[in-house]
Amino acid sequence: MYAAVVRSFGAPPRFERFPAPTASGEHEILVDVLAAGLHPRVRSAADGSHYTSDGALPLVPGIDAVGRTPQGELLYFVAPDTGPGTMAERAVVDRRRAVTLPPGTDPVPMAAAMNPGMSSWVALRRRVSFRPGDSVLVLGATGGAGRLAVRIARQLGAGHVVGAGRDPRRLDLLKGLGADDVVALDGDDKDVAERLGRVAAEVDVVIDYVWGRPTEQAMRALLTARADRSRALAWIQIGSMAGQDITLPAALLRAANLTVLGSGQGSVSTAGIVAELPSLAAEIAAGTLAVDPLPMPLARVEQAWNTPAEPGRRIVLIP
Incomplete structure (x- = not known):
């Protein structure tokens, strides 16, 4: 062949x-x-x-x-x-x-969408106890999987969805895909932290496609701006477009109710991933x-x- x-x-x-x-x-x-x-x-x-x-x-x-x-x-x-x-x-x-x-x-749209859609679909369905009405921040929302994550969060019942990324033009498009708010990750650290704290401090789940320095900024901004730091925040690491590592201060973990976990091969069983495929495929086939x-x-x-x-x-x- x-x-x-x-x-x-x-x-x-x-x-x-x-x-x-x-x-x-x-x-x-x-x-x-x-x-x-x-x-x-x-x-x-x-x-x-x-x-x-x-x-x-x-x-x-x-x-x-x-x-x-x-x-x-x-x-x-x-x-x-x-x-x-x-x-x-x-x-x-x-x-x-x-x-x-x-x-x-049509096999072509199905082959295009299943893999990028699977990342956030499986994360929200298998890695956290996501409930309708929960709020979600997507870090790296201007990438292909991130854009789908915005739509998937909304489709699964998110009450409020925030998309964050670096490209202003692409960020503006997210509002037509289900994002209630968008946050630009460009500029100096203080400006980025202020924007994230103002718009996304009270989210329940973060879907993170970036990692690296932007994640360090975002974690500190969200957790310090949170009105009730004991309120649970689940941080799901999926991609690492901005770096493979972060520095996570011990004090930040002690001062807030933060759970950091990954979603991907190994953290979810093959059987668990496959169990989610029919419902995701049905949404793609329907054009949702x-x-x-x-x-x-x-x-x-x-x-x-x-x-x-x-x-x-x-x-x-x-x-």
């Missing part, structure tokens, strides 16, 4: 022939891949920087896809932890990591949660790797 193949962590994948995978396990089947999203998680696996990378080469990237079974069934599936990824003409599906899609579902896809042929994977995509758009490779 043809596939995108990574032979060096310092270079993009190339379109070339690669041995076709074989379904061997009790729950495995071989499907024709129809669409596979080029997500940040895929890029980090392909350059060896993701925390799950084992350094083995060559590899076929791709962590999820929409495929068709020999019987014509349409599936969205998450790739097995071992074996080639989904950016290929065919892929192995473990039926325990797949959901059936309604006939006629959409990402603007940019379809490109798999044969142009090198070009796709170097093609910038605007926030809200997601490159989808079509074998």
